[in-house]
Amino acid sequence: xxxxxxxxxxxxxxxxxxxxxxxxxxxxxxxxxxxxxxxxxxxxxxxxxxxxxxxxxxxxxxxxxxxxxxxxxxxxxxxxxxxxxxxxxxxxxxxxxxxxxxxxxxxxxxxxxxxxxxxxxxxxxxxxxxxxxxxxxxxxxxxxxxxxxxxxxxxxxxxxxxxxxxxxxxxxxxxxxxxxxxxxxxxxxxxxxxxxxxxxxxxxxxxxxxxxxxxxxxxxxxxxxxxxxxxxxxxxxxxxxxx
Amino acid sequence: xxxxxxxxxxxxxxxxxxxxxxxxxxxxxxxxxxxxxxxxxxxxxxxxxxxxxxxxxxxxxxxxxxxxxxxxxxxxxxxxxxxxxxxxxxxxxxxxxxxxxxxxxxxxxxxxxxxxxxxxxxxxxxxxxxxxxxxxxxxxxxx
Numbered sequence: 001x002x003x004x005x006x007x008x009x010x011x012x013x014x015x016x017x018x019x020x021x022x023x024x025x026x027x028x029x030x031x032x033x034x035x036x037x038x039x040x041x042x043x044x045x046x047x048x049x050x051x052x053x054x055x056x057x058x059x060x061x062x063x064x065x066x067x068x069x070x071x072x073x074x075x076x077x078x079x080x081x082x083x084x085x086x087x088x089x090x091x092x093x094x095x096x097x098x099x100x101x102x103x104x105x106x107x108x109x110x111x112x113x114x115x116x117x118x119x120x121x122x123x124x125x126x127x128x129x130x131x132x133x134x135x136x137x138x139x140x141x142x143x144x145x146x147x148x149x150x151x152x153x154x155x156x157x158x159x160x161x162x163x164x165x166x167x168x169x170x171x172x173x174x175x176x177x178x179x180x181x182x183x184x185x186x187x188x189x190x191x192x193x194x195x196x197x198x199x200x201x202x203x204x205x206x207x208x209x210x211x212x213x214x215x216x217x218x219x220x221x222x223x224x225x226x227x228x229x230x231x232x233x234x235x236x237x238x239x240x241x242x243x
Numbered sequence: 244x245x246x247x248x249x250x251x252x253x254x255x256x257x258x259x260x261x262x263x264x265x266x267x268x269x270x271x272x273x274x275x276x277x278x279x280x281x282x283x284x285x286x287x288x289x290x291x292x293x294x295x296x297x298x299x300x301x302x303x304x305x306x307x308x309x310x311x312x313x314x315x316x317x318x319x320x321x322x323x324x325x326x327x328x329x330x331x332x333x334x335x336x337x338x339x340x341x342x343x344x345x346x347x348x349x350x351x352x353x354x355x356x357x358x359x360x361x362x363x364x365x366x367x368x369x370x371x372x373x374x375x376x377x378x379x380x381x382x383x384x385x386x
Binding site: 020023024027036037038039040042043045046113165166167169170173174175176177178179 | 281
């Protein structure tokens with residue numbers, strides 16, 4: 001029952017992220033309209049290097065519009081049955097994230113609304129993404145599926161901040177919270193909660209698997225010649241084998 | 244040589260100044276924001292805005308045009324009780340100057356002034372000669 005509920009919540013979460021990513025992507029068309037300034041741009045003006053900032057924003061928007069849906073696709077269990085497609089989409093996503101999304105995001109963070117605390121919040125999120133992506137690629141090459149999954153969940157969790165943070169901003173505005181305080185709250189809470197959630201989620205999963213394994217072993221070996229394998233025997237030591 | 248702000252001799256029509264800011268800035272901004280996507284990192288449009296004229300007397304700029312400074316306060320949130328409480332208004336969310344006779348509104352960003360069209364999404368260059376009172380040289384005896 002709890003497992004079913006967990007699956008349901010997980011599916012709803014993924015659908016919510018996909019819907020949020022679609023809304024953000026669709027709304028980002030305004031940054032490419034030549035005749036009008038977008039509200040997000042207006043509130044930043046005047047900027048010291050306006051053209052550079054605008055270029056970074058456009059790169060960030062395009063990269064994020066690809067990376068978040070791609071990460072969602074890469075984490076869909078059914079699509080993991082196609083390892084070749086997973087590898088190629090993963091490579092493309094890794095390249096986009098490391099070459100475009102993170103560098104442009106780090107530059108934009110220097111001019112973030114909310115000053116130093118916002119800059120540090122965005123930079124922290126970007127660094128988690130860069131480190132997790134780099135480490136996750138290395139682990140994938142080393143065939144460490146569990147470690148790779150853990151890293152990539154960190155990437156997905158931080159990319160999901162784009163959706164959760166905006167949702168939180170809307171809710172905090174509805175209750176009349178001061179916009180400056182709300183902006184920082186809606187940034188830091190999702191960044192830290194996303195990182196924490198992945199660690200807790202990942203650390204709990206092997207426990208559940210192991211407890212099932214213990215139950216299976218307790219009933220005695222299955223009839224037939226096949227030896228009983230420990231469930232994680234074909235996996236490297238890691239934080240889970242949920243891949 | 245000592246200098247002083249050049250003030251206008253005509254009395255300030257505060258209602259007229261407020262009306263110009265409402266017409267040129269607050270109303271078109273609200274109309275634009277009503278069509279905007281709220282699921283964004285850009286500021287979330289407030290529920291209400293109010294205009295305050297800050298100067299008691301109009302100043303005259305280098306072009307000889309009279310202006311007064313204004314501020315726009317904003318109220319966020321959907322709880323109506325809070326709107327009545329002054330502490331829930333965000334003061335000086337927009338500041339600038341208005342030329343009542345010319346129907347012109349400028350907003351301040353950093354230490355520069357831009358036409359109000361900037362907030363409506365129009366690409367606007369900074370205006371140099373506006374919102375700054377002309378300096379009147381006082382004679383040496385004024386020391």
